[in-house]
Amino acid sequence: xxxxxxxxxxxxxxxxxxxxxxxxxxxxxxxxxxxxxxxxxxxxxxxxxxxxxxxxxxxxxxxxxxxxxxxxxxxxxxxxxxxxxxxxxxxxxxxxxxxxxxxxxxxxxxxxxxxxxxxxxxxxxxxxxxxxxxxxxxxxxxxxxxxxxxxxxxxxxxxxxxxxxxxxxxxxxxxxxxxxxxxxxxxxxxxxxxxxxxxxxxxxxxxxxxxxxxxxxxxxxxxxxxxxxxxxxxxxxxxxxxxxxxxxxxxxxxxxxxxxxxxxxxxxxxxxxxxxxxxxxxxxxxxxxxxxxxxxxxxxxxxxxxxxxxxxxxxxxxxxxxxxxxxxxxxxxxxxxxx
Numbered sequence: 001x002x003x004x005x006x007x008x009x010x011x012x013x014x015x016x017x018x019x020x021x022x023x024x025x026x027x028x029x030x031x032x033x034x035x036x037x038x039x040x041x042x043x044x045x046x047x048x049x050x051x052x053x054x055x056x057x058x059x060x061x062x063x064x065x066x067x068x069x070x071x072x073x074x075x076x077x078x079x080x081x082x083x084x085x086x087x088x089x090x091x092x093x094x095x096x097x098x099x100x101x102x103x104x105x106x107x108x109x110x111x112x113x114x115x116x117x118x119x120x121x122x123x124x125x126x127x128x129x130x131x132x133x134x135x136x137x138x139x140x141x142x143x144x145x146x147x148x149x150x151x152x153x154x155x156x157x158x159x160x161x162x163x164x165x166x167x168x169x170x171x172x173x174x175x176x177x178x179x180x181x182x183x184x185x186x187x188x189x190x191x192x193x194x195x196x197x198x199x200x201x202x203x204x205x206x207x208x209x210x211x212x213x214x215x216x217x218x219x220x221x222x223x224x225x226x227x228x229x230x231x232x233x234x235x236x237x238x239x240x241x242x243x244x245x246x247x248x249x250x251x252x253x254x255x256x257x258x259x260x261x262x263x264x265x266x267x268x269x270x271x272x273x274x275x276x277x278x279x280x281x282x283x284x285x286x287x288x289x290x291x292x293x294x295x296x297x298x299x300x301x302x303x304x305x306x307x308x309x310x311x312x313x314x315x316x317x318x319x320x321x322x323x324x325x326x327x328x329x330x331x332x333x334x335x336x337x338x339x
């Protein structure tokens with residue numbers, strides 16, 4: 001089982017070479033003086049690649065290193081896998097005094113999406129994850145009674161958030177930011193790169209954030225992992241300045257048939273059944289991240305209504321039967337392709 005690697009957004013190597021598909025040929029004269037610095041590591045449970053372009057290679061390297069430092073700070077605060085993170089301390093004690101601004105920002109946005117989606121997005125689903133993970137370690141699935149018990153702990157409305165304190169009103173409740181923290185981390189990385197004078201970059205921290213242009217002077221082009229074919233793309237996307245996030249049923253599964261996986265419907269306690277993957281572009285990666293999860297849970301009809309009500313958002317869906325749907329503004333280059 002992969003831990004939290006729930007979205008494999010793959011960078012296309014269109015006429016390119018190198019790790020993570022982030023090399024590019026055919027530079028335009030406007031970009032001919034730019035030098036590339038790229039680094040890959042792990043953050044928030046997924047492989048992260050940051051590529052920055054600048055006339056000074058040394059400055060690009062400093063910007064990338066500073067961006068990874070920022071990733072470390074975000075992970076130290078928001079990861080459920082670090083025992084001393086603020087999220088882990090909240091889950092352990094049921095309350096957290098003096099929360100960091102990063103955590104407040106993420107939870108404020110999470111609660112907003114929860115209300116807008118009618119609870120389809122809910123950071124308090126962690127008890128369901130714990131239940132299925134524990135059952136999987138025994139080679140089983142939890143029974144209906146256990147799921148019903150865990151569901152009693154899930155309700156975003158029972159999470160109180162203020163600048164002085166965050167509190168879980170239900171005993172044994174817990175939160176996870178796995179459906180939004182990677183997006184926030186990608187936004188923070190992009191902000192740090194910009195602060196260091198980088199105008200052209202691609203951030204792949206589980207979610208994609210483009211800055212400016214690629215080394216060939218064109219928009220950054222990426223591929224969305226096919227949910228059933230590990231060596232293929234479901235779609236090829238030319239990023240138009242918006243961030244891209246994908247939620248899929250394939251990254252962390254509790255059954256071989258993809259019926260049970262890490263994305264839970266808080267209202268039923270089990271995984272939704274209509275979609276295999278959802279990709280969303282939005283003005284920020286945090287918004288795209290949360291919206292992709294909410295849409296996955298809501299299903300195509302209600303989910304696309306939510307996208308239509310969100311300025312600057314578009315979506316690409318892969319249904320369980322392999323059919324695809326996309327809103328008119330989703331920046332598709334093509335459907336499908338070999339990785």
